[in-house]
Amino acid sequence: MTELFEPYRVPEGAAQSGFPEEVTRSATGPFPGAAMSAQLAAALECAPTPVRLWEFGSGRIRYLNPAAAALLGFPDGGEVSARTAADVCTDTAVAQAPEVFAALTDRGRWCGRTELRHLRTGTPIPTVLSVFVTEPDENERPLLIGAIAREPTTAGEREHPLLAALAEADQRCREQSALAELSRLAVTADLDTLLAAASGEVTALLGTRCAAVARVHGIGGAALPVLGYHGPGPRPSTVAAGHGSLTGYTATEAAVVCCPDRADERRFATADMAAHGLGSGIGVPIGHDPIWGMLTAHFAGPRVAREHEVALVRAVAAVLSTAIGRIEVEERLRHQSLHDPLTGLPNRTLALKRITAALDQAAHTGIRVAVLVIDLDNFRHVNARLGHAGGDAALIRLADRLRSLVRPTDTVARLGGDEFLILCPAVTGPADATAIADRIATRVLHRSPRVSVSPSPVPPSPRTS
Numbered sequence: 001m002t003e004l005f006e007p008y009r010v011p012e013g014a015a016q017s018g019f020p021e022e023v024t025r026s027a028t029g030p031f032p033g034a035a036m037s038a039q040l041a042a043a044l045e046c047a048p049t050p051v052r053l054w055e056f057g058s059g060r061i062r063y064l065n066p067a068a069a070a071l072l073g074f075p076d077g078g079e080v081s082a083r084t085a086a087d088v089c090t091d092t093a094v095a096q097a098p099e100v101f102a103a104l105t106d107r108g109r110w111c112g113r114t115e116l117r118h119l120r121t122g123t124p125i126p127t128v129l130s131v132f133v134t135e136p137d138e139n140e141r142p143l144l145i146g147a148i149a150r151e152p153t154t155a156g157e158r159e160h161p162l163l164a165a166l167a168e169a170d171q172r173c174r175e176q177s178a179l180a181e182l183s184r185l186a187v188t189a190d191l192d193t194l195l196a197a198a199s200g201e202v203t204a205l206l207g208t209r210c211a212a213v214a215r216v217h218g219i220g221g222a223a224l225p226v227l228g229y230h231g232p233g234p235r236p237s238t239v240a241a242g243h244g245s246l247t248g249y250t251a252t253e254a255a256v257v258c259c260p261d262r263a264d265e266r267r268f269a270t271a272d273m274a275a276h277g278l279g280s281g282i283g284v285p286i287g288h289d290p291i292w293g294m295l296t297a298h299f300a301g302p303r304v305a306r307e308h309e310v311a312l313v314r315a316v317a318a319v320l321s322t323a324i325g326r327i328e329v330e331e332r333l334r335h336q337s338l339h340d341p342l343t344g345l346p347n348r349t350l351a352l353k354r355i356t357a358a359l360d361q362a363a364h365t366g367i368r369v370a371v372l373v374i375d376l377d378n379f380r381h382v383n384a385r386l387g388h389a390g391g392d393a394a395l396i397r398l399a400d401r402l403r404s405l406v407r408p409t410d411t412v413a414r415l416g417g418d419e420f421l422i423l424c425p426a427v428t429g430p431a432d433a434t435a436i437a438d439r440i441a442t443r444v445l446h447r448s449p450r451v452s453v454s455p456s457p458v459p460p461s462p463r464t465s
Helices: 038-047 067-074 091-108 159-188 192-207 246-253 269-274 307-338 349-363 380-405 430-445
Strands: 023-025 029-031 051-055 060-065 109-117 124-136 142-150 210-216 221-229 238-240 258-259 279-284 293-299 370-375 411-416 419-427
Touching: 029 419, 051 067, 060 067, 067 109, 091 109, 091 124, 091 142, 159 192, 159 307, 192 210, 192 221, 192 293, 192 307, 210 246, 221 246, 221 293, 238 246, 246 293, 269 380, 279 307, 293 307, 307 349, 349 370, 349 411, 349 419, 370 430, 380 411, 380 419, 380 430, 419 430
Parallel strands: none
Antiparallel strands: 023 029, 051 060, 051 142, 109 124, 124 142, 210 221, 210 293, 221 238, 258 279, 279 293, 370 419, 411 419
């Protein structure tokens, strides 16, 4: 049989550990270490596990058992001494070399996943490699290195299920943590903050390309406004309603919709997905009877959504639904606290807040602010004649008339009873305020107003004095 390598001599002065000066060979092939039993040598030659030895300094391969020679593509009985460890390593393994060398120097061993390379075809060979020092030099530095290779599927047939279970548990932990954080925000955060956080968490947890929250303002509209988005720009402002998009179709169906492949989708148009490089997606309604909006998650390529992924998006949508309910209740309570329940006009509290804001702005800009107060004389006679229901109807009609006569920037407020206030945040001067009062009095009250003009406490700007 042709020798697999040249005789290996221990360098002069190297520590002796049973290796002879010359490598001998067993009946089945050469093996460095005649001091070892013939039975051990025969076992390595016949072992199905690939084993090899190489020099630490030069990397020259000193021994391959038949299993290693077959794995790495060495011809049967061919020379190995002209080859180095680098010849059978991919770039991945070469990149790991500093880590391996450091471990061998410090601890005398290393074990991990790497890639070997088939000598003839160059094909990468994924493997789990156990590397150890078999011979140190006189300074206890590595001299001769041994390696045992195992296929990942064989080496990890016990560890892979455990690693998969650990990875799944870690993912579930991250999901629960994210849902807990969203639930915390659901109690305190405003709508914009909440929607941004929800879309961001969906993207991070599922690895989607983007996620968005759109609002339903009636299914019949041509477009649905996008209120929350996380993903590459540009940020969409609207999305097609109805059968024009995954989002619109989810709103139409009021149910979970999964699109595994844009190219095969026939239920709704996918032009917007194609334009943004999206291949698949999940749509989940937010709320019910009626739905408030939709939460969508899009992947870059075709992909069948897993059950737990759909469940996560639904859980996020459920948190959003609860939070939105809280926000809407708060908005109603805030509106009720700042508006007159009969006419819907701002009440005294809101009127004073807007007057304060207008005066603060006037202090910086020098603009003039006018406040008109309307007091209905003898309104009690209306109540006596028409009853309280008739009086209420008259006040509602008066409020509507006043709103129709002021500018969009003006505020009409009911102070209480038969008193109203009109705030005009930008007038040219007293004459302008008097003109506004005269117009309202003649068109609404059908009489000339009693006007009393008092300057605001804001000093006039030099530009308007």
